[in-house]
Amino acid sequence: MTSLIEPAAATGGPYDRLIRQDKVHGSMYTDPAIFAEELRKIWYRTWVFVGHESEVPQPNDYVRKRLGLQDVIMTRDRDGEVHLLLNRCAHRGNQVCDDAGGNSSTFRCPYHGWTFRNNGDLVGFPFFKGYGQRKLDLNLGRVPRMETYHGFVFGSFAADGPGLVEHLGAAAGEIDRLARLSPEGQVELTAGWLQHQTRANWKLLAENETDGYHPQFVHGSIFGVTGSPIGALYSDSSTAVTRDLGHGHSENDLRPEFRKFAEPMRWFGTSEDRVPNYVAAMRDRYGEEADKIMIEGGPHVMIFPNLFIAEIQVFNIQPVSVGECIQNSTAVQMVGAPELNQRMVSQCMGSVGPAGMLLADDTEMYERNQAGLECLTPEWLDIRRGLKREQVDENGFTIGGATDETGMRGFWSQYKTLMEAQS
Amino acid sequence: MTTALDDQATLGPVPDGFESWEVEQFLYREARYADESDYDAWEALWTDDALYWVPVASTDDPLRTMSVIYDNRSRIATRLKQVRTGKRYAQAPPSNLRRLVSNIEFLGGRANSSGGVDLEVAANFLVLESRARGTQLWGGRTTYRLRRQDGDLRLAYKKVVLVNNDQPIPTLGFLI
Numbered sequence: 001m002t003s004l005i006e007p008a009a010a011t012g013g014p015y016d017r018l019i020r021q022d023k024v025h026g027s028m029y030t031d032p033a034i035f036a037e038e039l040r041k042i043w044y045r046t047w048v049f050v051g052h053e054s055e056v057p058q059p060n061d062y063v064r065k066r067l068g069l070q071d072v073i074m075t076r077d078r079d080g081e082v083h084l085l086l087n088r089c090a091h092r093g094n095q096v097c098d099d100a101g102g103n104s105s106t107f108r109c110p111y112h113g114w115t116f117r118n119n120g121d122l123v124g125f126p127f128f129k130g131y132g133q134r135k136l137d138l139n140l141g142r143v144p145r146m147e148t149y150h151g152f153v154f155g156s157f158a159a160d161g162p163g164l165v166e167h168l169g170a171a172a173g174e175i176d177r178l179a180r181l182s183p184e185g186q187v188e189l190t191a192g193w194l195q196h197q198t199r200a201n202w203k204l205l206a207e208n209e210t211d212g213y214h215p216q217f218v219h220g221s222i223f224g225v226t227g228s229p230i231g232a233l234y235s236d237s238s239t240a241v242t243r244d245l246g247h248g249h250s251e252n253d254l255r256p257e258f259r260k261f262a263e264p265m266r267w268f269g270t271s272e273d274r275v276p277n278y279v280a281a282m283r284d285r286y287g288e289e290a291d292k293i294m295i296e297g298g299p300h301v302m303i304f305p306n307l308f309i310a311e312i313q314v315f316n317i318q319p320v321s322v323g324e325c326i327q328n329s330t331a332v333q334m335v336g337a338p339e340l341n342q343r344m345v346s347q348c349m350g351s352v353g354p355a356g357m358l359l360a361d362d363t364e365m366y367e368r369n370q371a372g373l374e375c376l377t378p379e380w381l382d383i384r385r386g387l388k389r390e391q392v393d394e395n396g397f398t399i400g401g402a403t404d405e406t407g408m409r410g411f412w413s414q415y416k417t418l419m420e421a422q423s
Numbered sequence: 424m425t426t427a428l429d430d431q432a433t434l435g436p437v438p439d440g441f442e443s444w445e446v447e448q449f450l451y452r453e454a455r456y457a458d459e460s461d462y463d464a465w466e467a468l469w470t471d472d473a474l475y476w477v478p479v480a481s482t483d484d485p486l487r488t489m490s491v492i493y494d495n496r497s498r499i500a501t502r503l504k505q506v507r508t509g510k511r512y513a514q515a516p517p518s519n520l521r522r523l524v525s526n527i528e529f530l531g532g533r534a535n536s537s538g539g540v541d542l543e544v545a546a547n548f549l550v551l552e553s554r555a556r557g558t559q560l561w562g563g564r565t566t567y568r569l570r571r572q573d574g575d576l577r578l579a580y581k582k583v584v585l586v587n588n589d590q591p592i593p594t595l596g597f598l599i
Contacts, residue, residue, distance in 0.1 A: 100481065100589065192481040192488040195591035199556065221510040225501060326591045330489055342486050346493070350501075354595040355477065355492045357505055360513035363594050367556055 013420035019412050022384035026373045029201040029381075035322035042305055042418050043068030044157040047167040049307035049316055050074060050143075053082055053151040054188035054333075055101075060118060063101040066318050066326075067143060067155050073097050074153060075118040078105060082148070084155045085120045086141035096140065107140075116140045150179045150187060152307070170397065171249035174299035178309060181298055182334035183281035189314060191331040191345050194353035200366035202306070202325040203415075205317050208362060209302040209310070210250045210407035212242055213385060218365055222357045228269075233257050238402035242386070245397060248304030248414025250407030253399075255296045267297025267311065268340075269347070278339045298332070302407065304414050313348045323370055327363070329353055383408045428476075428485070429566060429582060434531035438540040440571060443529070446544060449569065449576045450524050454548075457598040458520040462503045465598060470570055470579040471496055472536055477599060478582070480589035491588070491595060506596075513596035520597055522550040524565075533568060541568040541579050548583075552597060559593060562586050 018025040028034060048067055055063050056076040064087070065072045071087035073096075087095045089109040096107040096116060106123060108115045113126045120140040128134045143155035147164035149172060154164050165172060179187050198205070208214065212234040216223070223231040233240050239256040254267070264272045264279060272279045272294070283290040298311035308315040309332075316328040331348035333341045351358040373381075386404025393399045400406030456465040469475075476485060477492040485493045494502060505511045526547040532540040543566065550561040568580035583599050585592065 190488075192479065194479060194489050194491060197591040197593045199593075218512065221505045221508040221512075222501075224508060225504040345487060345489065349490055349493050350498060353489065353491055354592050357502065357511075360594045360596055361511065364512040364596075367594075371555075 013416070015416045015419050019416045020380075021409065022387055023380040023382050024412060026376070026379050026381060029203060029370065029373050030322060032322045035201075035319070037419065038319070039068050041421065042415070043319065044070075045161070045421075046158070046305065046418060047147070047154040047156045047164050048305065049303065050084060050153045050155050051316070052189035053148055053153060054190050056082065057190075058103065060103050060105045061101070062097070062104065062118060064097060064099070067157075068319060071095065072143060072155070073107070073118075077117075077119045081119070082146065082153060083119050084143035084146045084153070085116075085118075086143070088141060089114055090116075090122060090138035090140060091125070150175050151189075167247060168303065169247045169249065170245040170395075171247070171251075171301055171303045174245075174249075174251060174301040174303075174309065177296075177299045178332065180286070180293050182336055183278070183285045184334075184336035185285075186335035188333045188335060189330050190333050191348070193316075193328045193330045196327040196329065196352075196354045196359065196363060198325050198327055198363050198366055199323060200325065200363075200370040201322060202317050202319040203411075204366045204369050205325065205327065206302060206305060206308075206411055207383075207408045208366070209308040209315070210242060210252050210300065211405065212238075212240065212252050212401075213403040213405070214362075214365070218361050219358055221361070234402050236401075236403060240402040241393075241399040242402065242404050242406040243393070243397050243399045244406050244410030244413075245301070246410070248411050249302060250410045251299060251301040252402065252407075254300060258295055258297055262295055264291055264294035266295070268343075270343070275339045275343075278337050281336060302411070304411065312344045313352055315352075327352075327359070329356075329359065383412070431530075434533055434543060435540065436532055437529050438532040438542055441529070441542040441569065443527075445576065446529075446542065446569060447527055449578075450527065450544070450546060450567065453578060454522050454524050458522055458550075460506075460514075460517045460520075460597070462507060462598075466499065466503050468578045469496060469499060470572065470577045472579060473499055474580045474582075475499055476580075476582045477595070478584060478588065491585075491592070492583075511596070513594050516554070518597045519553040520550060522548055524548050530566070535568075535570060535579060539570065541570045543568050550599065556593070561595075561599060563588070 018028055050065050050067055051074050059076055059078045062073050062075040065074050073085045073087050075083045087097050089096050091114045094109050094111040096109045105118055106115050115123045117123050120142050122139050144159045145156040147154055179185050215234040216231050233254050240254045243251050243253050258267050300310055302308050306317040312332050314330055318326045329352040331344045383405045386400035386406055390398050390400050453468055473496040475494040478490045482488045482490050506514050509515055524546050528545050530543040530545055533543050535541045545566045547564050552559045563583055563585040566582045570577050570579045
């Protein structure tokens with residue numbers, strides 16, 4: 001068929017033809033060549049969320065992770081330093097680690113017995129005479145850059161470039177907001193991960209995370225039977241805003257709605273008398289600011305390309321192929337808030353994962369969306385909602401209404417910048 | 424994987440009053456209600472202190488770590504109310520399902536909170552699920568706790584350990 005992609009649009013970079021301010025071409029979700037290019041230009045270049053330091057609390061702890069398609073071992077060495085090692089023996093490429101996690105100072109390849117320290121250094125190899133020497137400069141691969149923010153571990157395969165704090169930009173403040181919900185100012189991800197296989201392109205998920213238009217429709221079934229007030233936060237009359245935080249990050253800022261009620265812990269679906277020890281600990285720590293923190297609640301922020309923090313739960317979106325990804329999800333745990341943590345696990349389990357009463361329905365939408373995109377006309381996905389009513393807030397960020405597609409437009413702007421960058 | 428909830432060391436002898444034929448028929452009936460999405464009949468099998476649990480491999484304490492499902496009686500009711508709306512899209516339209524329940528073993532007796540002893544029985548299962556997404560085979564081992572209440576058998580506990588619960592799994596919208 002003749003493509004309807006407008007030739008007149010192809011005046012700028014190569015992705016101008018496919019990514020417009022108000023629409024995105026369907027091939028962005030279905031073309032394997034674009035997925036391969038994304039691996040090089042996004043997943044193996046920009047800062048990508050990998051895990052949390054609290055997953056490896058003790059010296060020599062390790063957990064298996066993924067960064068893009070690459071198998072990564074997140075380790076803590078005996079001196080307490082965290083490393084992101086690539087699970088590939090420097091000899092013949094076999095995997096040196098075959099379990100999900102544990103505690104070990106070394107990894108021994110089962111193929112020929114090469115052994116590596118948990119900082120990646122080659123310790124030794126059998127039958128050294130074959131090499132004429134006892135030492136070889138063949139270490140495990142490492143993710144070239146690793147940085148953490150409030151314990152959230154990010155990796156970048158670009159040897160140099162913007163630092164993590166620069167990449168996070170305004171989204172760093174959202175992670176700060178999350179940490180401030182702990183009376184000790186620290187969050188942990190120690191509740192383990194659900195792994196939800198999703199037959200859809202990863203970008204459908206990234207776009208949906210701050211889409212305030214869908215909840216009343218996709219989640220109407222659960223809001224209705226539980227009498228949840230969440231639906232109203234994402235209505236046409238909501239005072240919440242969708243904010244483009246820059247660098248592809250976006251948030252649904254629900255604080256205007258929670259401020260209207262000014263009830264501590266309403267954001268968490270409870271009241272202060274139900275969690276008295278937590279509330280006391282918060283007031284002890286934050287003084288006059290505590291009530292504001294407990295009224296405004298946690299962030300609802302999508303951090304480009306794969307970290308989504310939804311108040312009490314954290315998602316790590318992991319691409320598999322052009323038509324498949326994995327959603328890893330867990331409950332946030334607040335250091336110094338035992339009263340809250342068990343509730344967080346319970347609420348989170350009800351919502352997320354393969355049987356979650358929210359996320360299983362989102363996932364059904366992602367998968368039907370991917371199937372729908374096999375139809376080749378109309379060629380575009382529309383992202384114009386709210387374009388004509390966008391404003392700039394007091395900090396210079398573009399904001400839209402609670403149900404507007406401002407976040408998606410921010411995502412695609414960053415995506416295009418990275419895909420068009422010269423390597 | 425064993426937790427304080429299902430420690431084999433605290434299991435007593437098989438209690439009296441549970442005939443194997445009746446127990447097997449109960450397990451098959453529970454399976455059929457789930458296969459046929461007969462939510463009312465399935466819900467009526469549960470006791471008030473019900474626990475329906477689908478752990479992942481890394482779960483060692485369901486109160487502190489994530490499970491695929493960890494439903495008490497109230498959350499079972501919520502889950503079923505949601506699916507009855509017809510707008511629980513993960514199960515609308517419902518999956519076509521048939522399951523086999525096999526290798527039934529009487530494990531012993533477990534003291535319950537009302538002062539009685541539940542029969543703990545385990546079985547292997549395979550479920551064939553068909554929906555627009557494709558056909559999916561689910562398999563694992565289930566541990567049930569059965570109680571006699573007003574003359575009838577009731578389900579107090581169902582723990583479903585999927586063989587692939589250490590791997591990513593697709594949406595689990597039906598009653599497993």
